[in-house]
Amino acid sequence: MALLARVSGSTRQISNNRFYKFYANCVCSKLYRKAPTSFASGIQSSVSARYASSGKSPSTEKQDKYVFYEEIMSRRRDQARRSVLIQVQSENSSYELYDYCSQFGKVQEMHHYKIGDNLSFILIEFNLLSDVEAINSASTHIQVDQNLPVTSPFLWFRVVPNRVRKDFVDKDIPLKVINANVASAPDDMNMLLFKAESVSDQMxxxxxxxxxxxxxxxxxxxxxxxxxxCLSGMFSEVTVLPFGSSVNGCGKLGSDLDLVLQMHPHLKENVQSRLVYYTKASSNPDRAQTQKVMEIIANIIDHFLPGISSVKKILHARVPIIKFNQTLTNLECDLSMSNTTSIYMSELLYLYGELDWRVRPLIFTVRSWARYMKLTNNYPGHWITNFSLTLLVLFYLQQKQILPSLQKLIELADKNDVRIADGDVNCTFLRDISKLPQASSRNEDDLETLLTDFFIYYSNFDFTTKSISLNAGMPLPKPAESTVYIHNPFEPGLNVAKNINTQEMERLKIEARNAAWLFCSAADNNANDWGLLSLFNQKIELNVKPIRLNHTNRMVELTALFSKSKTVDGVEKHSKYTQSANANSNTVNHSVDKQRISSKKKKSNQKQEFRR
Known part of the structure; x- marks a missing residue:
């Protein structure tokens, strides 16, 4: 009944607006789409140029040579060691900064970005680590009696008074990007989606x-x-690694940064050495000790490290974390300790994303849909998280025979793939995807089909009795009482969706059903809210004024409504109504003439606007 009600309601709406929508949507939107805005056309051009330069198309992108996750992490960490961040007046300072820094070593790359309207920064990567050491030696502290003289890779470039400016017009500097790290404004993003050719292109x-x-x-x-x-002076083997969406390929502009701190990840005793360090014994080598160390670290970074503010200690959670803001890089950060399972989880999600080019666009679209439908939030609660949503997408793609089960990856692993995380958690799986056997038949569904089927699949999924298992690659009987049960891939006994309550689970299914209905009953892409715009409840303002229909031919004249005259004592006299009607008729006719002239001018202006 609800379905019939929705259909009848849609039918009434279409019939009531048939003529105007025919004109506005089928004509005006097409003409408007031929004149893209500068931002949207710039993004479209950059995307097209990116694929053109690599010989790929967005819809038929082929995989490059697979790069191992650990190799990427090693390369990125090496880049960070050879980099410094310098605050400048504006991007125009890049020439002078490049000239100044070149005396200490070869500048490899420069990246400019802004925070707000006033703060400009340039990230500089040098060719050698010794170049950064030379920069640190040449840098200075000011007002030492008022500031803590901490050495860090964060600097600022001060202006020298009465300095003669050089001409840098012809200077070729490696400035790779200007004003980077800025998310698209919603209106600009909507216009970009509006101009796409299909839902798959939108994704x-x-x-x-x-x-x-x-x-x-x-x-x-x-x-x-x-x-x-900061910590390497005391702990020579300390490492701080990003994990989660920042490194697994599902990261979004403006997303949080998850960090894990490891005191001695690869430290082993050298039995051949006769010299041994004096150390203090760890009083409680367990959770209590971790909480104590993290509290000390939180105080250190809060009091000594530049840019770090709003430090919060959340030490009694299942995984103790330190939350803080790094204002110089404009990041909200969560720091945990000895959480190596999360590192290998990031590697698994990275590998799945590399197996098929459709994985990440589908994850991004589903996450965006959940955000617009308010199924996810930026703070913890009884709703589904982005991590759980990602696992739902991966599990669905396993049902589509696009991704293998984790058990298949474990079976194909060799001795080089063995990884054991903290707590003896086995994180072994195949790392080299080139060793995966080729499937006999490959799923060739486009992104639009996959998205529609995703909504249909989970709108009908039996969360009451079934659980989601990436290990098995198929639904399993629910092992414990929980509204939604999604097995942790490395610790199947843990439910990563334990926080979701019945109300949020029903909302997820209802919104998935609504989305499936929307795509299955979608009209053509001439409307100003087609495809993903309709899915996200977004509309494009076409800036086209509706055409007013001025009926100039009257079916009945005003004067015909009244008697022309009546005879009183043989004398023809007009009634007061007739006199008033005649006066009104003259006024209306004069108004109609003006309206005709105005209408002709409007039509002429619209035609000229459409031509432009």
Whole structure:
């Protein structure tokens, strides 16, 4: 009945607005789409240029040579070691800064970004680590009696008074990007989606326009490097690694930074050495000790490290964390300790994303849909998280025979793939995807089909009795009482969706059903809210004024409504109504003439506007 009600309601709406929608949607929107805005056309051009330069198309992108996750992490950490962040007056300072820094070593790359309207920064990568050491030696502290003289990779470039400015017009500097790390404004993003040719193209454009960019990735590793440098004086083997969406390929512009601190990840005793360090014994080598150490670290970074503010200690959670803001890189950070399982989880999600080019655009679209429908939130609660949503997408793609089960990856692993995390958690799986056997038949569904089927699949999924298992690659009987049960891939006994209550689960299914209905009953893409715009409840303002229909031919004249005259004592006299009607008729006719002239001018102006 509800379905019939929705259909009849839609039918009434279409019939009531048939003529205007025919004109506005079928004519005006097409003409408007031929004149793209500068921002949207710029993004579209950059996306097209990116694929053109690599010989790929967004819809038929082929995989490059697979790069191992650990190799990427090693390369990014090496970049951070050879980088410094310098605050400048504006991007125009890049020439003078390049000239000044070149005396200390070869500048490899420069990335400019802004925070707000006033703060400009340039991230500089040098060729050698010794170049950064030379920069640190040449840098200075000011007002030492008022400031703590901490050495870090964060600097600022001060103006020298009465300095003769050089001419840098012809200077070729490696400034890779200006004003990077800025998310698209909603209206600009909507216009970009509006101009796409299909829903599949919309999904690809959404992914490319909102995913974490090169500058954003470098800033995340540099933020980790700052904490690592702070603690390396006491703990020579300390490492601080980003994990989660920042490194698994699902990162979005403006997303939080998750960090894990490891005191001695690879430290082993050298039995051949006769010299041994004096150390203090760990009083409680368990959770209590971890909480105590993290409290000390929180106080250190809060009091000594530049840019770090709003430090909060959340030490009694299942995984104790320190929350803080790094204002110089514009990041909200969560720091945990000895959480190595999360590192290998990031590697698994990275591997799944590399197996098929459709994985990440689908994840981005589903996450965006959940955010617009308010199924997810930025703070914890009884709703589904982005991590759980990602696992739902991956599990669905396993049902589509696009991704293998984790059990298949474990079976194909060899001795080089063995990884054991804290708590003896087995995180072993195949790391080299080139060893995966080729499937006999490959799923070739486009992104639009996959998205529609995703909504249909989970709108009908039996969360009451079934659980989601990426290990098995198929639904399993629910092992425990919980509204939604999603097995942790590495610790199947843990439910990553334990927080979701019945109300949120029903909302998820209802919204998935609504989305499936929307795509199955979608009209053509001439409307101003087609495709993903309709899914996200977004509309494009076409800036086209509706055409007023001025009926100039009257069916009945005003004077015909009244008697022309009546005879009184043989004398023809007009009634007061007739006199008034005649006066009104003259006024109306004069108004109609003016309206005709105005209408002709409007039509002429609209035609000229459409031609432009």
């Amino acid at each position: 690809t454009l959404l992914h490319n326009a909102t995913k974490l960019n090169e500058t954003g990735t470098r800033l995340r590793f540099l933020s980790a490097r700052q904490i690592e440098l």
